[in-house]
Amino acid sequence: MTTPIPAWARALLLADRAVHSSVRLAALVRTELLLAGLSTAEREAVNAAVFSAEDTYSPGGPTFAHGLFAWEREAFATAPFPPSGRVLLGGGGGGRELTGLCALGYEVVAFEPAPALSEALIAVAAKHPRARALRGSYADLVLAARGGGGPLGSLLGERYDAVVLGWASLSHVTDAAERASLLAALRSLAPGAPVLLSYLGPDDDGRANGRVERLRAPLRRWLSRAAGRAAAAEGEGFVPGAGFYQRYTPEEIEALASAAGYELAMHEREPYPHALLAPRSTVG
Numbered sequence: 001m002t003t004p005i006p007a008w009a010r011a012l013l014l015a016d017r018a019v020h021s022s023v024r025l026a027a028l029v030r031t032e033l034l035l036a037g038l039s040t041a042e043r044e045a046v047n048a049a050v051f052s053a054e055d056t057y058s059p060g061g062p063t064f065a066h067g068l069f070a071w072e073r074e075a076f077a078t079a080p081f082p083p084s085g086r087v088l089l090g091g092g093g094g095g096r097e098l099t100g101l102c103a104l105g106y107e108v109v110a111f112e113p114a115p116a117l118s119e120a121l122i123a124v125a126a127k128h129p130r131a132r133a134l135r136g137s138y139a140d141l142v143l144a145a146r147g148g149g150g151p152l153g154s155l156l157g158e159r160y161d162a163v164v165l166g167w168a169s170l171s172h173v174t175d176a177a178e179r180a181s182l183l184a185a186l187r188s189l190a191p192g193a194p195v196l197l198s199y200l201g202p203d204d205d206g207r208a209n210g211r212v213e214r215l216r217a218p219l220r221r222w223l224s225r226a227a228g229r230a231a232a233a234e235g236e237g238f239v240p241g242a243g244f245y246q247r248y249t250p251e252e253i254e255a256l257a258s259a260a261g262y263e264l265a266m267h268e269r270e271p272y273p274h275a276l277l278a279p280r281s282t283v284g
């Protein structure tokens with residue numbers, strides 16, 4: 001015979017479920033309103049504000065203190081990533097990768113769009129004789145590569161032996177045309193340089209099957225029609241601590257790289273999705 005669950009415990013569990021569902025519903029509505037309501041430039045401004053408030057990436061924060069991840073060290077030791085030379089580092093946060101790359105003997109030119117993080121990055125770079133840092137975004141890099149100047153205009157005309165798109169930073173470029181322009185800009189700024197990138201992979205934690213989650217697709221369609229914008233793509237989202245993001249499948253990363261003239265020298269999904277791209281003409 002099974003022991004009956006007391007009525008008060010049943011009621012508590014039911015109330016708990018209702019609270020959880022309401023919180024998830026509120027988060028879903030928040031995300032979909034933000035996705036439908038903001039332009040690409042406005043999303044980037046939100047991301048800069050969100051990351052500026054995250055001191056985990058700056059000296060004194062736990063992510064900075066962690067130093068390079070094991071998969072990053074392994075990628076830097078994998079051909080065609082060069083054993084030395086000048087690295088262009090985008091989305092450099094508060095200087096975690098810059099510090100690690102300098103310790104490995106590289107010269108580093110870094111940039112970061114979030115104001116508070118770029119201040120930290122510039123201060124960290126000042127402590128390394130072979131590093132310099134600027135405030136700027138991937139959109140600014142594209143502008144610079146097209147000869148339009150801007151905050152990263154001074155990066156044009158230097159030789160880069162490798163490019164690193166800082167940890168998951170590519171996932172915060174949620175506009176597909178801007179992603180393609182970014183890789184094209186890297187090809188023109190650093191034609192012979194391999195590119196290490198990392199990204200948020202598909203959301204496979206099962207939440208997409210929840211009852212609340214089933215409201216997302218119809219709400220997304222309805223809000224995009226109401227706002228007069230194209231509906232957000234599969235994999236696009238927003239979270240308070242990391243702003244707007246785009247999740248990618250490995251196939252999407254491979255297509256993006258190939259369209260810009262890169263081949264995949266390495267592509268790993270674990271422990272964190274990352275790929276090392278090699279300019280096509282230098283392979284083989």
Ligand SMILES: C[S@@+](CC[C@H](N)C(=O)[O-])C[C@H]1O[C@@H](n2cnc3c(N)ncnc32)[C@H](O)[C@@H]1O
Binds near residue numbers: 097137138166169
């Ligand atoms: C997960 S954090 C990683 C920070 C740093 N690379 C690290 O690992 O400590 C992602 C970084 O991408 C940057 N980012 C977001 N959107 C960007 C954009 N459009 N252009 C360049 N960087 C961007 C953020 O400001 C943030 O510093």
